[in-house]
Amino acid sequence: MIDLHYSATPNGQKVALMLEEVGLPFRVLPYDIFEGDQLTAEFGRINPNHKLPAIVDQAPEDDEGPLAVFESGAILQYLAEKTGRFLAASGRARSRTLQWLTWQVAGLGPMGGQASHFLRYGxxxxxxxxxxxxxxxxxxxxxxxGRLRESEYLAGPxxxxxxxAVWPGRASSFVMGVQLEAYPATHRWFETVRARPAVGRMLARADLAAPAKYIGRKQGLSADEWSNMFxxxxxAAVRQPPA
Ligand SMILES: N[C@@H](CCC(=O)N[C@@H](CS)C(=O)NCC(=O)O)C(=O)O
Structure with a gap:
């Protein structure tokens, strides 16, 4: 059993999608990031960075007790290695997958996140x-x-x-005014992935759906919500007492 510490944002959906793809049993532990659920000391022991998603694998291969993993890219890689799916074991295919995975978590994700922040909350x-x-x-x-013009999927065939890692952010990019139709190859890829049964299962699950207040939210945060997120x-959640 995998515990999925989850908030219904693109980062959370990446992991939910992978769990649906590989068919590992998982239970969803929902966090409301506007309410500051992520700031507790208890969650800090699972993810010292206090962000969602994180997982706890209750049955890791080493049999040494529950294993917590944070950072969406590291979680995807962990689950791929645990199941032997969606990441080649070695060689060029593995390298290409890790390059595009890292490109998402270090580039597209954070830059899109900052664009979203200033467009929606600044x-x-x-x-x-x-x-x-x-x-x-x-x-x-x-x-x-450009990549999807030359390749069916990001890492190749x-x-x-x-x-x-990339799909959930594209699904919600309308909140930043991004029209997928303006990117024909991305649009073709988006619809191909959208048609996968695992995506359908993920989108149909009530416990993975975004509450209304997450969708297209623009400014208007209360003082408490602002303090919790920004x-x-x-x-205070990460500040260390003086030594
Ligand atoms: N690099 C992290 C980013 C995680 C992240 O920023 N999560 C957001 C939700 S998408 C969050 O927890 N926000 C709450 C907060 O900033 O306090 C990852 O890929 O897992």
């Missing part, structure tokens, strides 16, 4: 930051389009964890 007048991150997001989406409470 106070008005942040033109430099908004332009910087939306331009970088556009650049990365062009890189994605086979669907892999790299596709699972302010003093967020910092």
């Amino acid at each position: 106070p008005s007048g942040q033109d430099y930051a908004t332009e910087r991150y939306t331009k970088e997001l556009e650049r990365l989406l062009q890189v994605l389009e 086979d669907y892999s964890v790299a596709d699972m 302010g003093a409470r967020m910092l």
